[in-house]
Amino acid sequence: MPAQSTAFQCKLCPTKGTDQEIRGVGTRMAAYRVCSSCDFWLTCLGYAMLGDQDPDGRRALRIDGVHYLSWTEEQGFPPEIGYVGNTEHRYILLTDPAGTVHVTHRLWLMGTIPEKLRTRMPDNAVFAPPA
Structure with a gap:
């Protein structure tokens, strides 16, 4: 029981x-x-x-109030629910003065950040235009 x-x-x-x-x-x-x-x-x-990054390479991205988590090739695919697809996702970290464009093919959409947490979880990246 x-x-x-x-x-x-x-x-x-x-x-x-x-x-x-x-x-x-x-x-x-x-x-x-x-x-x-x-x-x-x-x-x-x-x-x-x-610090928005796991030792295993996953990176937390907050773009326009939405939380994402990138996955590396070695980690395989993120959970099915929220998986954005195996296309190229380009982003720039807001703290990077050089504006380096990072690319991931595995992105997990975690959801819209609740209003009450937005000040503690501000945007840390923007999507970069296609190459």
Whole structure:
């Protein structure tokens, strides 16, 4: 018999949260008292706080208030949901004075950043025009 889940009020939004395992993070959601949506966006905020790049080469991109995550060829394809496709995506980091154009063929659309997090997760890139 599966364990009964416990519901609680998310401390960041009006949504209810639960300790039910959703993609392996139920325990963390219960510990922080946040719903799955707020847990997801806190993870994205973590990317911003840690420099927008994983040691494995993935880069967090925030363009026009939308959050993306690039993937390297070695990592394979991002999750099916939100995968933008195997086309060329060109971008320029706003902190790069040289304006270097970076290219990725694997981009994951994570979603529109909630208004309440926009000041903590400002845009860090722009899409570059096609070559």
